[in-house]
Amino acid sequence: MTQLGRKYSIKALFAILFVFGLGATLYIFGNESGIVSDSSKTLTDKKEELFILSKHAMVQKEILDSLNTLKVAYDAAILEKTTLSEQLEFEKKNIENLMEIIKASKNPSIEQIILYRKQLSDLRNSLNSSVLEVKKLKYQNKNLLSEIENQNVVMYKQKTENDTLVSKQKKLESTLKDASKLTANNFKVVALREKKSGKELETYKAKNAQKLKVSFSVNGNSIAKTGKKIFYVQVLDQKNNVLGEDKIVEFGNNKALVYSFIVATDFQGKPANVYGILNADESHFPKGTYFVNFFDKQEIMGSTSITLE
Structure with a gap:
């Protein structure tokens, strides 16, 4: 082979090696990019999962805080010592039971959180209704007692009316007690x-x-x-x-x-x-x-x- 032929052969060999090296480099970088992409996707999924768990834990704590506040409100209503006290004690026990259930829950599902919120809403509505009833009863008792006291200063002929008002008061208290919900x-x-x-x-x-x-x-x-x-x-x-x-x-x-x-x-x-x-x-x-x-x-x-x- 002549010197010119050997020169062209060496150049061709270098060209082949260059193309092969470039292809291998691109293949390696391509695989590394895929690995980085998969790692980023896994990290994102974990962050989303941690975010959801953290959010559920925050909601669970908010519900427990609201229930605790509601429990304090029930204590205040019970101190009024009306004929509804027994019913209020029972509803307060419902709150305590629900709090125990929520505390025992680990990573509650969306359905459970929705259920807890509905139960909290029901208990809050029940308290609002009971508080209004207590206020109404106290107001009625106060008015009745005031009327009775006023009737005591009039002539004897008003005594019958006074007795009727007392009877109405006792009947009202008895009706409220007997009409309580099933326990x-x-x-x-x-x-x-x-x-x-x-x-x-x-x-x-x-x-x-x-x-x-x-x-x-x-x-x-x-x-x-x-x-x-x-x-x-x-x-x-x-x-x-x-x-x-x-x-x-x-x-x-x-x-x-x-x-x-x-x-x-x-x-x-x-x-x-x-x-x-x-x-x-x-x-x-x-x-x-x-x-x-x-x-x-x-x-x-x-x-x-x-x-x-």
Whole structure:
């Protein structure tokens, strides 16, 4: 090969090496760009997740703060010592139960936050109504007492009218007390296992728990409406999932409730015991603590819990 030929061969070799090196460089930089892009996307997703969790925690704290403020307001109303004090004590207990439920919630879902807000709104509306009723009752009592005192200074012929006013006052207080809402107590939940014979035995072991039996007692009330009375039961697992039917019932005015199942009783004005059964989705319930809430429509009546080992 001549010297000129060798010179052209060397130049061609350098050109090939240059093209190959440029392609490899572009491939490496392209892969690095893809890695950086994927890392940025993962970091963004984590930031969004942390932001959502932080926002939910802030909302949860705001609801608890509002409930605590509401509880203080109930204490002030109870100090008025009217015929509504017993009812106010019961509603205050509802607040405390709801606060315990929210405190026990870990990373609540949007649906739970909406439910908590609705329950807070219901309790606040109930307080406003009760406060107005207390003021009205005090005003009426004050007016009646004033009229009675004024009638005491007139002639004997006015005594009958005075007695009538006193009778009206007592009748008003009695009516307010008897017309109170239905109340319940003795909230219980037990886990059951069923033997081959069909007999059911109570258990605290998760591997044996096939059913959750919930029960409570409705207090008697001769003034309350009689007939079929429906109550809603909400069972939450350790992940705050609503077990059972997991259905939503709407009561109007943007009020709704997510419940596990329904229980009913034929209320005739006398005390009644109510119970219901929740079967495990699989062969048994997983380990953990289960919270059970009892509702009369959208109003929570009480709560209880059970821990399966």
